[in-house]
Structure formats: C-alpha cells, structure tokens
Amino acid sequence: RKEVEQDPGPFNVPEGATVAFNCTYSNSASQSFFWYRQDCRKEPKLLMSVYSSGNEDGRFTAQLNRASQYISLLIRDSKLSDSATYLCVVTGMDSSYKLIFGSGTRLLVRP
Amino acid sequence: GAVVSQHPSRVICKSGTSVKIECRSLDFQATTMFWYRQFPKQSLMLMATSNEGSKATYEQGVEKDKFLINHASLTLSTLTVTSAHPEDSSFYICSARPLAMVAKLFFGSGTQLSVL
Numbered sequence: 001r002k003e004v005e006q007d008p009g010p011f012n013v014p015e016g017a018t019v020a021f022n023c024t025y026s027n028s029a030s031q032s033f034f035w036y037r038q039d040c041r042k043e044p045k046l047l048m049s050v051y052s053s054g055n056e057d058g059r060f061t062a063q064l065n066r067a068s069q070y071i072s073l074l075i076r077d078s079k080l081s082d083s084a085t086y087l088c089v090v091t092g093m094d095s096s097y098k099l100i101f102g103s104g105t106r107l108l109v110r111p
Numbered sequence: 112g113a114v115v116s117q118h119p120s121r122v123i124c125k126s127g128t129s130v131k132i133e134c135r136s137l138d139f140q141a142t143t144m145f146w147y148r149q150f151p152k153q154s155l156m157l158m159a160t161s162n163e164g165s166k167a168t169y170e171q172g173v174e175k176d177k178f179l180i181n182h183a184s185l186t187l188s189t190l191t192v193t194s195a196h197p198e199d200s201s202f203y204i205c206s207a208r209p210l211a212m213v214a215k216l217f218f219g220s221g222t223q224l225s226v227l
Contacts, residue, residue, distance in 0.1 A: 004154075043204055043218040044155065087154070097208060098145065099216060103154035 001026055004102035006088050012108045017078050021105045023071040023088030030090040032097075033064050035073045038085045038104065047073075047086070078109045114138055115207050117219025124195055125227055132190045132222045134205035140185035141207035145216070146178075149202040161188045185210070195226045 006023045013019050025033075033050040048055065050062040050071055061074040071088055088102035114137040122130050134144055142163050147155040159180050161167045167180035179191040188207075192199055204221040 008152075041202060041221065041223060043220050045218075097143075097216065098157055098160060099155075099206070100157070101147075101154040103152075 002103075003027060003100050004088055004090055006102040006105045008103060008105060010106040010108050012110060013078055014110055015078060015080060017109075018074065018076045019078055019107060020075075021073045021086055021088075021107075023073075023102055025069050025071070025088075025090045025100075027090070027092075028066075028069060030092070030100075032091040033071055034089040034099075035060075035062055035071075036087040036089050036101075038087055040085075044087055044089075044101075075107075078107075080109050080111065083107055083109045115205065115217045115219040117205055117222060119222060120220060121223045121225075123225045123227065126196050127194055130192045130195055130224060132192075132203055132205075132224075134188045134190070134207065134219050136186045136207045136209070136217070139207075139209040139211070139217075141188075142185065142210055143208040144182060144188040145206045145208075146180060146188075146190050147204045147206070149204065155204065158190075192224065195224070197226045200224055200226045 004025050035047040036044040037047045038044040048057050050064045052064045054063045059076045063072045085104040085106045087104045089099050092098040116135045118133050144161045146158045148158050149155045157170050158173045159167045159169045161180045161182040163182045163185050169175045182188040205219040206216045
C-alpha cells in the first residue's frame, strides 16, 4: 500500500466550478500535512498547510481528519491558471521533515 | 524568499557517462538537503537525505554507489549519477531545509536527465 494515495484524475472542469480532491495516508504517526501544486516538469510549490481545524486561503480550503487519515482540498471558482497537478504531502515520523508525496491529482480547467 | 539554485536544468548524455547535479542554497545555510526523483506521471520519490559533513542516508532500493551524494558545505549538495543508463532518465529535484526554519523546505527547479 502506498504511503500517500490520491486519485490521479484528471479532473476536467469548467471555469468557475468547485472541485474537491481527496487523499489518504497510511501512517497514523504522520505529523504534518500539506498540499503542493506542481506544474509540468517544474518544482512543486507549497499551496497550503493542512490542519485538523481546517484552513482556508482565498478560494482554497483544506481539511484534515486524523481519525480517518484523510486530507481534502476544495477549490472554489476555479480559474484556468489552477490547471496543474495537486500533490498531497505528509511528513515522516521523525524530525527530519522528509516529505512523502502522493502521486498527484491532475486538474484541467477549461474555458 | 529563500532561493535554492539547481543546475543544470537539463542534461542529455550517453549511456555510461556520469552526470553531476548541483543544489545550492543562495541566501541561507542548509544543514539538510533532500534529493528526489520523479518519473513521468508518478510522485516524487525521496532518494536520499544529505546532511552537511556526514554521509547521506539513502532510502530503501536506492543504490548509494550509483547515486553519489556530497554535502561538503552548508550551501552546496551534489548528486552524481554514475555510469548512467536509459532507465536513470528522470526528473531529479533537490530541496533544502534552512538552519533557522526547521519546518520549512525550499525546492530547486529540478534537473531533467535524459540518457541515450
């Protein structure tokens, strides 16, 4: 079983749509959780951290459910520029802050 | 913000040659750097953790004699792919963790390696 699992997509949505991505992780001792965005053949860029209380950054809302080991990302009013691959990321158990990446969910926003 | 410079951005080489990739933290000191590899349509897979002044820690399944990592200073780590073969063709990317911000990681822009 992969440590971090995501639906690969692609999610093909029209501009303005709301889209939700899900992610599950296998290690209950994981400490920190993130969503990254990666454009084709570029480095991943941090989108937002994820907290149990839920957090919002503009059109983006992230949620963590530790009991279910489940992370979500909601994008509202999607823009063409949101087209990218969204990576669910958790850190390992130790203090090294190794990032463990999911394989990503591809989003295509069409006009 | 903090900048990590990775060079070269693209390498095309013949099978059997060695390729060195550099990762520099330009405006901060990094005790720890991580090297990842990403095959098409797959996730970034951690290859090794590099600590300044000590031997790198390799993930399971990564050959340390093939992927040589040197972290001789607080601002530079290098990954050398020795005797590269076509199956080593991949996107290699480094990330660096600043001394002063242990929970932050900054990524290089990646190196696309193509072995003919």
